[in-house]
Structures are given as structure tokens and as C-alpha cells.
Amino acid sequence: MPITVLVHVSGEDPFLAEVEELPEMTAQAVLFTNPRKRDGKPLHYVTDEAISVIFPWHRISFIEVMPSEEERGEMDLFFRT
Numbered sequence: 420m421p422i423t424v425l426v427h428v429s430g431e432d433p434f435l436a437e438v439e440e441l442p443e444m445t446a447q448a449v450l451f452t453n454p455r456k457r458d459g460k461p462l463h464y465v466t467d468e469a470i471s472v473i474f475p476w477h478r479i480s481f482i483e484v485m486p487s488e489e490e491r492g493e494m495d496l497f498f499r500t
Contacts, residue, residue: 420421423435423436423485424485429478429479431464434456435485436451437451441484448476450471450473451471454472456471
């Protein structure tokens with residue numbers, strides 16, 4: 420089952436994508452499928468036909484792992500007011 424991640428790339432806005440498994444720290448690059456902006460729109464630097472992108476680790480600042488729909492129902496989310 421794909422894992423949804425929020426990828427923070429140096430010099431760009433973060434984007435959503437899926438990975439089959441979390442990347443190893445020793446990996447040279449990371450393969451992401453279905454890359455898109457947070458609002459679901461396509462990324463301006465990826466062609467519309469592309470279904471996967473490979474980013475080298477040195478361009479990635481960090482990756483946030485997003486909860487699945489199943490996990491969201493189990494979590495209590497707290498927000499600052």
C-alpha cells in the first residue's frame with residue numbers, strides 16, 4: 420500500500436506524492452509517484468504526462484509521512500487556537 424508523503428525540496432514549495440516504502444538513509448535518490456501540489460494541482464516543473472519523479476537526496480530537505488485515512492480516524496488531532 421502506498422505511503423503518502425509531503426516532500427520538502429530545496430528552493431521549491433513542498434509537494435505531495437506516494438512512495439511504496441520509506442527510503443533508506445543510504446539511498447542516493449528517492450522515487451515518488453503521483454507528484455502534485457498540496458491542492459492537487461500539477462507541479463509546474465514536472466510534465467503533465469509524468470507519473471513518477473526521482474529526486475536526489477541532496478535536493479530533499481526533509482520528508483513528512485502523512486497518516487492514512489484509517490490512521491486519521493484513530494488519531495486525536497489538536498490544533499493551536
